Amino acid sequence: MALKHTILAFLSRQPLSGYEVAKEFAEGFGSCFWKASQQQVYAELTKLEQQGNVTYEAIPQPGRLDKKIYSITEQGQQELIDWLMQPSEPAAIREDLGVMGLAGHLVPVPAVIREIERRRQLHAEMLQQVQALDEQFAQNLATLELKDLYMHLIIRRAIRYQESWVAWCDEALAAIQASPGIDDDRDALKGRST
Amino acid sequence: MALKHTILAFLSRQPLSGYEVAKEFAEGFGSCFWKASQQQVYAELTKLEQQGNVTYEAIPQPGRLDKKIYSITEQGQQELIDWLMQPSEPAAIREDLGVMGLAGHLVPVPAVIREIERRRQLHAEMLQQVQALDEQFAQNLATLELKDLYMHLIIRRAIRYQESWVAWCDEALAAIQASPGIDDDRDALKGRST
DNA sequence: TTCTTGTATTCAATTTTTTGAATACAAAAA
DNA sequence: TTTTTGTATTCAAAAAATTGAATACAAGAA
Known part of the structure; x- marks a missing residue:
């Protein structure tokens, strides 16, 4: 722990x-x-x-x-x-959205799209927050003492994390919209039309 | 849960x-x-x-x-x-290495470097593993049915995650090695030289 | 033949985390 | 004046996760 x-x-x-x-x-x-x-x-x-x-x-x-x-x-x-x-263990990604990859087909496509769009916005906001945290360090990077450099680096870790989320959301959204399968499920919620 | x-x-x-x-x-x-x-x-x-x-x-x-x-x-x-x-909560990054940013100064610099190098290697291996998982999907991306597209996308999430770790390790290693403060602590373990 | 690995399930105990609530007062806002 | 926000701590219970062990047999390796 x-x-x-x-x-x-x-x-x-x-x-x-x-x-x-x-x-x-x-x-x-x-x-x-x-x-x-x-x-x-x-x-x-x-x-x-x-x-x-x-x-x-x-x-x-x-x-x-x-x-x-x-x-x-x-x-x-x-x-x-x-x-x-001691050597540290990489943390697991305990991410609920991962379950979507296993069972997303049970849910209408627009709901999946909405959720990813929501997440994109959330992570973009979190990105801004952590970027703000880094401002004081990022400016005079070359003169930072070790203590502050380490602090800067973990903030950079958080920045990269949020950036990778935003980029993934964009990729996922584009891939779903381009998918040939998208029409099959579009109306899954309302019940099979036609 | x-x-x-x-x-x-x-x-x-x-x-x-x-x-x-x-x-x-x-x-x-x-x-x-x-x-x-x-x-x-x-x-x-x-x-x-x-x-x-x-x-x-x-x-x-x-x-x-x-x-x-x-x-x-x-x-x-x-x-x-x-x-x-239901809307999903972004998962917290429960990462032990984060503590290094708060208290890394207590530990000799070479130990920090070794640890980040170790992690870099670990994440590079994990990256290869998840990339292998994606192979079957990545090839015929355009013809994937929804179920497989979703699977591909969560694997892509994992790939981006590991990629961002590897990139961060490189950045961190470079920044520490370029740091002017690096000499102050280099011999912290052996006790103050001179 | 013996050992290890893989398949397959269960029990028990402990630790960790989460959730909800109660207490108490100061300061600022409405 | 009343309400909200912020400071400051504690208790209790439930849920979840971790750790360790035991049982049982098949198949292949040494």
């Missing part, structure tokens, strides 16, 4: 409260890779603290629960380094 | 035993998208049968447990169609 190590990685940059860690997942890193819910973050932080990988400083807040500022410990940093030094 | 609907999609093409469904996940579809374990498949098939989405014909086999050939039911097909007609 990468959640543990992702949180350690956030904390290796700077101490954060649980809320702020959750925000990282909702925004920056989350928009590039994946999102973890607040509950997941808080639960993981509690475990991490029990294991001695992080500590927290409780900031008393009048009238409500303490705010906890978490920092990574020596042990936590070592744990993170050990994990980073 | 897409597991349920992926299995229904397999069965919408032809009846299969649990073992054969598991094999689909291990090979064809699995190499494009994601793999489900045998146990997961058997468990899901049992649930699907209880829900009335599939039925099975038990083939008695001398001296061992019956082989069960599962087929999709009317209800199961409707369930699958309903699911396919």
Whole structure:
């Protein structure tokens, strides 16, 4: 599970409260890779603290629960380094649209086209978002220190990912529209005409 | 969860035993998208049968447990169609290497380079695999019936995915090697030289 | 003959993830 | 003034995925 190590990685940059860690997942890193819910973050932080990988400083807040500022410990940093030094497994593409390739013929063609058009737009928007994230790095690429270069590179990974989606949607749409089989199913929903 | 609907999609093409469904996940579809374990498949098939989405014909086999050939039911097909007609959520990129972008500076540069080189090779191999899967379709693209066109298109999705990985690895490797910060950390592992 | 690989299914336990809700207050907007 | 948004944390339950093992036999390789 990468959640543990992702949180350690956030904390290796700077101490954060649980809320702020959750925000990282909702925004920056989350928009590039994946999102973890607040509950997941808080639960993981509690475990991490029990294991001695992080500590927290409780900031008393009048009238409500303490705010906890978490920092990574020596042990936590070592744990993170050990994990980073291990070879990584390529992630699976767990993509619902893939099922369309297996059983798309059960569904009317216009519905498939609409769905791909919808996805095209979605990914184009996500592409703009990650491109915006990269702006501060992309400009002075040649002078970036290592830390920022790595950040730039993972954002580039996300950019390429979204670009490949947009390009695929265009290809798929064109291929379906050019397909000789397209007329067979055009009216599948309404019931066989003629 | 897409597991349920992926299995229904397999069965919408032809009846299969649990073992054969598991094999689909291990090979064809699995190499494009994601793999489900045998146990997961058997468990899901049992649930699907209880829900009335599939039925099975038990083939008695001398001296061992019956082989069960599962087929999709009317209800199961409707369930699958309903699911396919719903808008799909883009899948999150749950990629361990992403963490490298957050905390790569903790690790010596040569280790990062080695890891990206390793990944480049891995994805190049996976690319070849999915390209091989596409061969039968790519040749007579213009005459493909819809069912095969859809199959071709999801394989194309997988191809583009792997291509974008290979291209990114090349970009990342070049960028790291060109980085002015590269010398600062080169000997991080051995301890500060000079 | 023995070992390995492939076919074929099931059980159990654990871990991980998701979903939904509750609590509490500050600040800004309507 | 009331509502919404944002900050901040916790609990509980359910669903899903992973890990490990056991059973059973056929076929081919060593």
